[in-house]
Amino acid sequence: MRLGLVLGDQLSFDLASLAALDPTQDAVLMAEVQGEARYVPHHPHKIMFIFSAMRHFAQALRERGWQVHYVELDAEGNSGSIAGELRRWCKVLGASEIHLTECGEWRLEQALRDAGLPLVWHRDTRFLCSREAFARWAQGRTQLRMEHFYRGMRKRCGLLLEPDGSPAGGSWNFDADNRKSLPRGLRGPIPAQFDQDAITQTVVDLVRQRFNDHYGAMDGFDYPVTHGQAQQLWQHFLDFGLAAFGDYQDAMAEGEPYLFHARISAALNVGLLDVRQLCADVDHAWRSGQVPLNAAEGFIRQLIGWREYVRGIYWLRMPEYAGLNHLGNDRALPTFYWTGATRMRCMAQAIGQTLRLGYAHHIQRLMVTGNFALLAGIAPDAICQWYLAVYIDAFDWVELPNTLGMVMHADGGYLGSKPYCASGRYIQRMSNHCQACSYKVGQVTEENACPFNALYWHFLIRHRAQLSANPRLRLVYGSLDNMSPARRQAVWERGQELLARLDAGEAL
Secondary structure, eight states: OEEEEOOTTOOOTTOHHHHTSOTTTOEEEEEOOHHHHHTTTOOHHHHHHHHHHHHHHHHHHHHTTOEEEEEOTTOTTOOSSHHHHHHHHHHHHTOSEEEEEOOSOHHHHHHHHTSOOOEEEEOOTTSSSOHHHHHHHHTTOSSOOHHHHHHHHHHHHTOSBOTTSOBGGGOSOOGGGSOOOOOTTOOOOOOOOOOOOHHHHHHHHHHHHHOTTSSSOSSOOOOOOSHHHHHHHHHHHHHHTHHHHHHHTTOOOTTOSSTTOOOOHHHHHHTSSOHHHHHHHHHHHHHTTSSOHHHHHHHHIIIIIIIHHHHHHHHHHTTGGGGOOTTOOOBOOOTHHHHOOOSOHHHHHHHHHHHHHSOOOHHHIIIIIHHHHHHHTBOHHHHHHHHHHHOTTOOHHHHHIIIIIIITOTTSSSSSSSOOOOOHHHHHHHOSGGGGOSSBTTOSSSTTBOHHHHHHHHHHHHTHHHHTTOGGGHHHHHHHHHSOHHHHHHHHHHHHHHHHHHHTTOOO
């Protein structure tokens, strides 16, 4: 008989390794192991989500006629690692082969390849662009740009195209229409909610007992853990969120953690949703007049543009990619990233929300917590490990390129064309955080000035040699040069003071 391994982020019925097996004579192995639950201090909600989804998927496989060997975390004999469990069960069952689908993390895939087991690997066909196809696309290009990759994916998938193959609406990208601040009084739809069944309640109790030392709240777990629940969440977004997603996808508002975002990334990343169906549904919603084009295009670009692009870069450049540090950052991650105890209102809101929910949308990650880490010169590895730990949807293939490349510019512009840095004015424009902040967003060098302002200019000054030639920063450096020498010195000194306070362990 042959044994099929299903990992916690591979909960798809059409997984390639399952398709290669025969449920009448082969078996499936699934295992909850300490090695995967603790290699970073994962948010309790993340562990609850993955373990509960795994247990529900194992039950569904059994209902479909599969023989499933499921190893719970506290099971007797649990070796604590995926390789250890494969070795143990291969021996117990006398399996001649172990079939498995490509892993989502280089670390785990390398450990399995080095384990000396009779492995038969299968492509992860849940993605639209294979590792090999991305490598072929990248070959010979002096620069990789997501926009070029995305246009090719749109053509290949036939999404949002006119009959002649041109882009709907005459443009490939409507991002310029998707940066509106939220009008006063506008609120997002009431979030979809999911009850905990007996399986989920058991997992929640387990996590409370075994992972009470991890960052994040134990209470309030509310994520879909089955394919059916994930479809409910997706339909809720199609009905109530997608139409406004385009306009307000970059907006932030206190008391509105989700706004018009889908909240499906975790379910998609573990296999509870299928990207082909999601794209087809969005294309249909636009063609039927349910949603405007900028909303449909913006969402599809997230799915087949950024998501597939960062995965391609991850597998193209690992493992050396993880060690890149183009700007030479070496500052420790401030303690308030783990507590939310900071006077910066936007940071306290984004981190506090993350602490409660294991969730923040892309602008909170990129332009608040990520922007601060970039401006403050935090070591890339430290902030990458933080993102991987605290967000329920974070897996290395998607988290590392987004954080190291897009947030920290540590790859020198390989993934993105410019550092995503901004002063407090951007946060003021896209949120209502500044209204209640104890810092003044209109000030730069004063004691109560928003720290983002001086740190922004300080970042540009100290990295001028690496960044001033970037054409997308030409206007910014022109503004810096137009400052009087006294003003530049005052800005530099304020930045130095703020960084010294961080080094002393103070919470800004």
